[in-house]
Every structure is written in structure tokens, then in C-alpha cells.
Amino acid sequence: MINLYNPDLGADAEKMENARRRSSSRSIKRRKFDDELVEYSLGLPGVSNLKNGRARSQSLTAVHPEMPTTSTSSLPSNNLPTTSNIDIKRKSFTKGSIGVTKRTKRGRQQNQITTKDLGRWKPTDDLALIIGVQQTNDLRLVHLGTKFSCKFTVQELQQRWYALLYDQAVSRVAVAAMRNLHPDMVAAVQDRALWSVQEEEILGTIKSQSNPVLNAFGDLLAQHSDVFYPNRTASALQRHWHTMRLYHLLPDQLVAPLPVNSKPVLSFSDAEDMVQDADLNEPSDEGLDRELRLQQRRNTREIRQLENELSRWNVLVDSVTGICTGEMDGNTLAVLRGRLVRYLMRSREITIGRSAKNHTVDVDLSLEGPAEKISRRQGTLRLRNNGEFYISSEGKRPIFVDGRPIMAGNKVRLYDNSVVEFSSLRFIFSVNHEIIRVIHNETVRFN
Numbered sequence: 001m002i003n004l005y006n007p008d009l010g011a012d013a014e015k016m017e018n019a020r021r022r023s024s025s026r027s028i029k030r031r032k033f034d035d036e037l038v039e040y041s042l043g044l045p046g047v048s049n050l051k052n053g054r055a056r057s058q059s060l061t062a063v064h065p066e067m068p069t070t071s072t073s074s075l076p077s078n079n080l081p082t083t084s085n086i087d088i089k090r091k092s093f094t095k096g097s098i099g100v101t102k103r104t105k106r107g108r109q110q111n112q113i114t115t116k117d118l119g120r121w122k123p124t125d126d127l128a129l130i131i132g133v134q135q136t137n138d139l140r141l142v143h144l145g146t147k148f149s150c151k152f153t154v155q156e157l158q159q160r161w162y163a164l165l166y167d168q169a170v171s172r173v174a175v176a177a178m179r180n181l182h183p184d185m186v187a188a189v190q191d192r193a194l195w196s197v198q199e200e201e202i203l204g205t206i207k208s209q210s211n212p213v214l215n216a217f218g219d220l221l222a223q224h225s226d227v228f229y230p231n232r233t234a235s236a237l238q239r240h241w242h243t244m245r246l247y248h249l250l251p252d253q254l255v256a257p258l259p260v261n262s263k264p265v266l267s268f269s270d271a272e273d274m275v276q277d278a279d280l281n282e283p284s285d286e287g288l289d290r291e292l293r294l295q296q297r298r299n300t301r302e303i304r305q306l307e308n309e310l311s312r313w314n315v316l317v318d319s320v321t322g323i324c325t326g327e328m329d330g331n332t333l334a335v336l337r338g339r340l341v342r343y344l345m346r347s348r349e350i351t352i353g354r355s356a357k358n359h360t361v362d363v364d365l366s367l368e369g370p371a372e373k374i375s376r377r378q379g380t381l382r383l384r385n386n387g388e389f390y391i392s393s394e395g396k397r398p399i400f401v402d403g404r405p406i407m408a409g410n411k412v413r414l415y416d417n418s419v420v421e422f423s424s425l426r427f428i429f430s431v432n433h434e435i436i437r438v439i440h441n442e443t444v445r446f447n
Contacts, residue, residue, distance in 0.1 A: 120147050121160060123177040127189045129160060130347045135194045136230065145194050190231040195240060198227050203241050204251045214238055333383055336420065336427045338368040343427075345381065352422070353378040353395070365422055373397060373423040380412070387440035389414040389431065397423060 018056050125148045132142035139161065143154045149310040152160075163170040202224050206212050218234035227238075244250050328335060328344070336439045343363045350362035363380070365371045375395030392411035393399045399406045400421035406412050414420070416431040 022258045024131070066302055093334075095189075114241070115250065119176070120150050120152075122175070123181050124185060124189050125149055126160070126164065126174045127154075127181070127186065128177050128192070129157065129162070129192065131229075133161060133197045147192070151291050178360075187231070190229075191236070193229050193231065196227075196229075199232075200240075200249075203237065203244065206241060208250045208253050210240070212238075230253060237434065276301060330435065333435055334381075334389060335430045337426065337430060338364065338427045340369070341367050345383075347382040350381050351377060351379075352391075365425055368427075369424050370424065371422075378422055383436075383439075384437075385443045387436040387443075389429070391420070402412060 012405040128146050129142065129149065132146045133139065136142060136145075139157050140154055143152070143157055156206050164174055165171070178377060202220065206216070206220075214234050215238040220235055221228055221232060221237060241250075245253070248254070279353065331346050332344045333348070334345045336345070347362075352363040352365065352377050353359075353361040354366050354374045355361055355364040356376050359376045361377060363381075376399070377399075378393070379399055380392050384390065384393070390411050390413050391399065391401065391406070393406040393408050395408060398408070400419075401412050402419055404412070414429050416429070416433070418429045420427045420429055
């Protein structure tokens, strides 16, 4: 029964009756969704005022049908964010985020343009060029004493220096790139700064005979701080002073000029002109002349013997400076082709190894490369009557044929384009098939 004089009591009684009607047999009772709506609609303490941007308009309008409806105007206006306000905030947030992204993209593009427009010149090169010119006032000295990232010419240095001075676009990009350098990179470029004439003159005040300590250079740096480059240290001054003393560049190491009244030093050409040829003539010695003639005859005879034996040499070594043509003449049976030389096999049997003082071989592998680990007689290469080539190993270390080791006392057949390795030297064995075919046919005919 509803009390007409006190509507609140009637409402409470109605709620109790509804709660009694909704009771269940569950041991744990949860809050109902309608109760939450009532609490939100009444603005009970302990409930948030919806300032977090989540507007629940249903909590204000969808009240229990038996509850007295409350107008939305009775609630404070600051607790009700409208949809239009939320939309405006979202729009402003999206606009602000778009502006931030645009600014970041614009900054990235500027950085990319800054690094791209430098070309061959890096920021460290521009910094080194500026420091070098400030120290020496001479582009040629900067070109000789500064190590750039590329090999620039003097003309390129001059053009870059003028561009940094007078071209606003180039200077703006270069300055922006230098400002973005890491402090460690800037310090490394400043440590390699060239030494000016005034700095070396102050270092020259320390005598070369003395053995100064590090504190002496520290005092020198403190006394002349306006002359030395700001990044100079006492250890750097000490190192440069030792370098100057090593190359005799200190003032007390230079040769003192000759006095004014002293005689000039006689040069070698002047002394040679003063010598008379008649004074150099000696009386002839018949015994010496006869000995010289005999020696000349022996030399001539040896030259003729070498010329006669040239046609009978087994192996000819040709230095290969470019791409080897691989052509073989009619007297070459096979070729051992290396990286620098190629050995021509012109007899049926040749010895391979390393030539020594009292030992010679047909194929001297020391002409190809380091042959310290190769025996003086490493192996023998033979051609059989059937046209097959065999190589026998005779050294301490094995011979590798197509990656297979051949120990001492063993032999293996060599095919065309076989890879033969002696220690660290590698060769390709090539066969002249035309001559081998002729030799094989003659052997078959006579047999």
C-alpha cells in the first residue's frame, strides 16, 4: 500500500516488495542492472561523475517505471558531457595528432634532404676543411695534411670552401648536418686538426737536447692558450714535439747558415770538372789485358751454348701478366698453368720441384710463389706411349690431384683440366690433344 502523504516511504516499500519478489535461492546475490541505473540516476556518493568521457545517457532516462522520474535539468551540468563536446574533443585530438605526425614527417624529410644534398661531402669532411683552413690559411696544406673520407683534389677543396662561404643553400645544409654530428665524432675531427706555424714556433722553444716531461707541455699550453687550438692537450703537444724532433724540424736541429766570408762548399760536379783525364791514365798491363780477353771468350762461348740448348729445353716458363690465351704450339705436350706463370711440357718426362744451389729441376715451382715447404724433387711427370700422363710423388709432403692426396712412392693419372696442388700452389693441367693423338696413332701403327 502506497502512503500518499510520504511518497518516499511508499517507494521504499515498493522496492522492498520488488526485492522480495526477485529473491533467488543462490547463496551469493549480485547487484542488479536496474539498481545500478538507479544509483547513477540519483548521483549517489561514491559513484564517479562521468568525467572520464563515457557518457551514459541511458542511466538518466531509463529509470524503473515505478520510480518517480527526475528531470535531467536537476543534475549539475558539469557532470554531463554531451555528445557534441565529445565529438569536438575527438576532432581536436585527431587534428593535433595529425599535426604532430606532419611535423615529424617534415623533420624526417628535412634530415633526409640534409644528408642527401651533401653528395660526396660528409659533415666530418666539412668540419675538417673548416678547421684546417682556420689553422693554416692554405688549401694546399689542408689537402696534404688532412685525411678526408674521399680523395678530393685541391680544386674540389677550393670549390667546396667557396660554396660554404657564398652559397647560402649549401652552407645551410652543411651547417645543419654538422650540428647533428655526435660529440665523439666532432672530438675525433678536432683531435686531428692541423698544426699552425705559430703553434710549432712555440713548441720549438723547447730544445731538442732536453727531455721534457708532460708538465712542461701543460705549462706551455697554459701560457699560450690563445695561440693553441682549443682542443689541444698536453699529451698532444708532447707527441707533436717528439715528431718534430724525429724529423729534425726543431730550430736548434736545423743546419746553421754559413758565414758571409766563408768559401762555398765544392759540389761533386765542380770537383769532377777539375779532374784532368790525363792524370787518370795508367800504363797498360799486358797480363791484365790478356786475362780480360780470355774472360770475354769464355763468356761468349757460354752464351753460344745456351743459345744452342734453347731448342732442347724441356720446359719454358712464360710470365703471365694478363689473361692467359691458353694456346699451345706444335711442340708442347701439356701445360701446367698457375696464377703467375705457366710451364710448358715439351718432353715425355720432366721433374717438378724447387731449384737449389746444387740442384736443378725442369719445373721450378718457386717462380709461382712461396715454395719453402716444397721438396727439391717433389715429383715427376711422364707421358706413356698410349698417350696417358702420370705424375708420381717423390717429396716429403703429398701432392694433391683433384683434392686427393698422393703420398710419396705413389702415382696417379692426370686428365685434362685436372687440378694439381703442391703445398699452397695450385695449377691446372691442360693436354694438347692434337699431339697426343698423333703420338698414340704412331705407337699403334708400329706395334
